[in-house]
Amino acid sequence: MKLSLEGIKKxxxxxKALENVSLSLNEPGIYGLLGRNGAGxxxxxxxICRRVFPDSGAVMLDGNPIGDCDEQLSLFHMMGxxxxxxxxxxxxxxxxxxxxxxxxxxxxxxxxxxxxxxGLDAGKxxxxxxxxxxxxxxSSIALALDxxxxxFDEPVLGLDANHREMFYKLLLEDCSRDxxxxxxxxxxxxxxxxxxxxxxxxxxxxxxxxxxAESMDAYASSVTGPKESxxxxxxxxxxxxxxxxxxxxxxxxxxxxxxxxxxxTVQNLDxxxxxxxxxxxxxxxxx
Amino acid sequence: MLRAPFKKTLxxxxxxxxxxxxxxxxxxxxxxxxxxxxxxxxxxxxxxxGFEMFSLIFIFVLALTTVKDNLYASMVFGRSRKTxxxxxxxxxxxxxxxxxxxxxxFNPLASVISRGVTYWGLMFQIFKFPVTGSPFSYFRTYLIxxxxxxxxxxxxxxxxxxxxxxxxxxxxxxxxxxxxxxxIILLPVSFESSSPFAFxxxxxxxxxxxxxxxxxxxxxxxxxxVASFGSWLLQRRA
Numbered sequence: 049m050k051l052s053l054e055g056i057k058k059x060x061x062x063x064k065a066l067e068n069v070s071l072s073l074n075e076p077g078i079y080g081l082l083g084r085n086g087a088g089x090x091x092x093x094x095x096i097c098r099r100v101f102p103d104s105g106a107v108m109l110d111g112n113p114i115g116d117c118d119e120q121l122s123l124f125h126m127m128g129x130x131x132x133x134x135x136x137x138x139x140x141x142x143x144x145x146x147x148x149x150x151x152x153x154x155x156x157x158x159x160x161x162x163x164x165x166x167g168l169d170a171g172k173x174x175x176x177x178x179x180x181x182x183x184x185x186x187s188s189i190a191l192a193l194d195x196x197x198x199x200f201d202e203p204v205l206g207l208d209a210n211h212r213e214m215f216y217k218l219l220l221e222d223c224s225r226d227x228x229x230x231x232x233x234x235x236x237x238x239x240x241x242x243x244x245x246x247x248x249x250x251x252x253x254x255x256x257x258x259x260x261a262e263s264m265d266a267y268a269s270s271v272t273g274p275k276e277s278x279x280x281x282x283x284x285x286x287x288x289x290x291x292x293x294x295x296x297x298x299x300x301x302x303x304x305x306x307x308x309x310x311x312x313t314v315q316n317l318d319x320x321x322x323x324x325x326x327x328x329x330x331x332x333x334x335x
Numbered sequence: 336m337l338r339a340p341f342k343k344t345l346x347x348x349x350x351x352x353x354x355x356x357x358x359x360x361x362x363x364x365x366x367x368x369x370x371x372x373x374x375x376x377x378x379x380x381x382x383x384x385g386f387e388m389f390s391l392i393f394i395f396v397l398a399l400t401t402v403k404d405n406l407y408a409s410m411v412f413g414r415s416r417k418t419x420x421x422x423x424x425x426x427x428x429x430x431x432x433x434x435x436x437x438x439x440x441f442n443p444l445a446s447v448i449s450r451g452v453t454y455w456g457l458m459f460q461i462f463k464f465p466v467t468g469s470p471f472s473y474f475r476t477y478l479i480x481x482x483x484x485x486x487x488x489x490x491x492x493x494x495x496x497x498x499x500x501x502x503x504x505x506x507x508x509x510x511x512x513x514x515x516x517x518x519i520i521l522l523p524v525s526f527e528s529s530s531p532f533a534f535x536x537x538x539x540x541x542x543x544x545x546x547x548x549x550x551x552x553x554x555x556x557x558x559x560x561v562a563s564f565g566s567w568l569l570q571r572r573a
Contacts, residue, residue: 122413134404148343
């Protein structure tokens, strides 16, 4: 199934949440949707799932615009930060509902297994759960879905390190068992980066970058060494940013130089560093 | 595709009806006790009224809560707004039927328990529809009458809740305050006014609500259809 977004625009009052966003999510795999607070990540996912309506542009599924149609919408699930479940709903009941709604697109046993693995009390009402367990509640449902598009918005919110690791493991397990388009929107870039096959970076409502994980690794480098040597060497590159520790300077540049002089250390820029350098404001870069 | 959201909403709402009726039955059981302890109350006891007023308020509140639950469930589990509204409306119609049936059974029972106090239901007493025939035809007529009345009230609640959902905080304040103010202003005006326009409106309302049982049912049905269509218009871009 081919999902594409064409020229999506959305404003909330005076705030431009999305500006002319065009994207394609065609190949099954894990997509990392990255962006700073207010970059438009949640709005984008909400628009795909028709929870929010764009001012202009269209979301197309196999060439047809997604409308108010059950057949199309039942192919999507969004596990979001906001809890849309009834406050007094228990996990065991939510599982029954999910089975009723998605039919064979939902693996009830898997959901119950995930809840058990995370130590979620299936008989406890969602309102009585902590933030972390509310996240587990929603994630366990989303992970057990066998539908073409599953979106996770802040899926590790409030989870401890052990549960986060478990979530990533189950996400990989799920994606390899039932290939589908999984979009993970998170601020924990370092943790999610090893899982992601394709990155989409949003900045101020626009798509700043869309690259595969391999291209992302090869996109930028850091050059570290004495300030004068670094400055003279990186002058011919596009510089993303700089940081200083004493007399040492690290410059973040686009490209992978292979002719660095002795005394300079060149390394691939990890995704988190690249993200920071790409999305820093001028003030932040100067600080 | 409609089955799952319909089932979810209906089960939730029927659970509400079960709680509501448990309370009413409890009250019903309490009546003989109260009458025994305070015999002077016998002539003016609450059973002179009916269950309709309780049921009307109950189904109105039920409809108010149905909109958000239904819409959110549809958002989480991949259903359209159309299905959300349709399942909400259908479940409320079923609830109206269940309430009408329960009221039709429990009202005569209440009459018996309250030692034969004449009981025809408060609302029905106001309209004084001429109903003749066997006890069965009474039962059937009241049942149908109640059903359409409850349907209209449910759809009214559903519409108001849909409007409320679409408005922002300021809009909600303005809407609800205006709603109350209009009612407060209109009430004395409707008593005082002698303009032909007011009489025409009053005549129309009388024709819709009090000309005959079937006219009343048809008016309620039309109102229900318009209100549920309005709810769909409001929710389709919610």
